[in-house]
Amino acid sequence: MLSVAVIVMNRDRPDLTNRVVEQIQQQGNRPEIEKDLYVIEAGSRVPEGCSKYMTHRFRDRRYRGRYYAFNRGLTWARGRKDYDFYWFVVNDIEFTPEEDCLSKLIACMHDEPSMGLIGPCELDAKDYRGAAPESGRNWHKAATVHGLAHLIRGEVIHTVGYMNPRFRYSQGAGSEYAYKLYRQGWFLAYADCATVHHDQSGSTYGKVVPISRHEYQRRANNFAIRYLTKHYGENWPELFSSVLPPDVEVNTFRWQQDVWSNEWKRNWKEVCPWFWKSGSAVKCFFRSLTVSARS
Numbered sequence: 001m002l003s004v005a006v007i008v009m010n011r012d013r014p015d016l017t018n019r020v021v022e023q024i025q026q027q028g029n030r031p032e033i034e035k036d037l038y039v040i041e042a043g044s045r046v047p048e049g050c051s052k053y054m055t056h057r058f059r060d061r062r063y064r065g066r067y068y069a070f071n072r073g074l075t076w077a078r079g080r081k082d083y084d085f086y087w088f089v090v091n092d093i094e095f096t097p098e099e100d101c102l103s104k105l106i107a108c109m110h111d112e113p114s115m116g117l118i119g120p121c122e123l124d125a126k127d128y129r130g131a132a133p134e135s136g137r138n139w140h141k142a143a144t145v146h147g148l149a150h151l152i153r154g155e156v157i158h159t160v161g162y163m164n165p166r167f168r169y170s171q172g173a174g175s176e177y178a179y180k181l182y183r184q185g186w187f188l189a190y191a192d193c194a195t196v197h198h199d200q201s202g203s204t205y206g207k208v209v210p211i212s213r214h215e216y217q218r219r220a221n222n223f224a225i226r227y228l229t230k231h232y233g234e235n236w237p238e239l240f241s242s243v244l245p246p247d248v249e250v251n252t253f254r255w256q257q258d259v260w261s262n263e264w265k266r267n268w269k270e271v272c273p274w275f276w277k278s279g280s281a282v283k284c285f286f287r288s289l290t291v292s293a294r295s
Contacts, residue, residue: 001032001033001034002032002033002034002084002085002106003034003035003036003081003083003084003085004028004033004034004035004036004083004084004085004086004087004102004106005036005038005074005077005083005085005086005087006024006035006036006037006038006087006089006102007038007040007070007073007074007077007086007087007088007089008020008021008024008037008038008039008040008053008073008089008090008091009039009040009042009066009069009070009073009090009091010039010040010041010042010044010049010050010051010054010091011041011042011043011044011049011060011063011069012044012045012049013049013091013092014044014048014049014050014051014052016091016092016199017039017051017053017091018051018052018053019091019094020089020090020091020092020093020094020095021037021039021051021053023094023095024037024089024095024102025037026100027095027100027101027102027103028100028102028103028106030103033102033103033106035102036077036080036083037053037055038055038056038073038076038077039051039053039054039055039056040055040056040057040058040069040070040072040073040076041054041056041057041058042058042060042063042064042068042069042072043057043058043059043060043061043063044057055076056072056073056076058072064165064168065165065167065168065169065170066090066147066170067162067163067164067165067167067170067173068165068168070088070162070163071162071163071165073088074086074157074162078157082154082158083154084153084154085106085109085151085152085153085154086151086152086154086157086162087102087105087149087150087151087152088147088149088150088152089148089149090147090148090149092198092199093148093149093196093197093198093199094196094197094199095120095196096123096194096195096196096197099194099195101120101149101191101194101195101196102151104138104191104193104194105118105119105120105149105151105191105194106151107138108138108139108189108191108193109151109153111138111139112187112189114185114186114187115139115153115186115187115188115189116152116153116155116156116160116181116184116186116187116188117145117150117151117152117153117156117177117181117186117188117189118139118145118150118151118188118189118190118191119145119146119147119148119149119150119151119189119190119191120148120149120190120191120194120195120196121133121190121191121192121194121195121196122146122148122195122196122197122198123195123196123197124197125146125198128146129250129252129255130142130143130144130190130249130250130252131145131146131190133190133192133193133195134192135192137192137193138191138192138193139189139190139191139192139193140189140190140192140249141187141188141189141245141247141248141249142188142189142190142248142249142250142252143178143188143240143241143244143248143250143251143252143253144174144175144178144188144252144253144256145174145178145188145189145190146174146198147163147170147173147174148196148198149196153186156181156186159184160180160181160184160186161180162177163176163177164176164177166227167223167224167227168223169216169219169220169223169224170220171220171221171223171224171260172220172223172224172225172227172228172256172260175224175228175240175252175253175256176228176232178240179232179239179240179243182240182243182244182245183243187245187248221259221260221261221262222260224256224260225257225260225261228257236253236257237253237254237256237257240253241253241254
């Protein structure tokens, strides 16, 4: 019997979470798979923001991000027992209909004992290199895997740990984690035989956090590049690349550094709206005085 802890996190998006949980319930229903579901509410409003499948909830007024929530879920799961696999699933994806993604990911893991982490490929993948599926193969090695539905081997979780919860905006966490896994002799993979669709409209910015997509991305990029540079040096892509085996098809580390180093201008009207509203009110007041004086 293979035990799997399925950990889903929600923050005020019960519509998305309920949908993805109901899709998960249709997967991995085999005699050899024992599946436990953990739906983690990361500070969701009660009751309107919570999923009907909620199992655990914690307070998170400022929202510390996906990986903080997943780490809390992992703590609750391991408080019950140590599992053979842990499946971390975000709520803004849709699994391909009639495709048992979980069973396929587990089957890929059985192919290679050194495979520490695998995720499904993405349909219409544009922003994540190496994530597109190719026919005729079950999986391929990857430098990093987009964190939508990571299946991680229990031995990896129990020895290496999980993603760093300090990455509040997610960007960079997967790169650091990939380096740690490869350094310990594990490898990461995408499953070409299993696919998901990622909703690019955004489940976080403007919804669960009161900032725009632009500002969220700006903060994510800034934190990722500063953290990785501080802890691993200016040449962190070379350091991370040094542990990759030669059959990794796409090395994403240098590309990630280029993307995250690209400066995004801060929208001060969004960051300090009270200041700009006050300024507008003052301007309107003086304009009214000018108009009154002329009349």
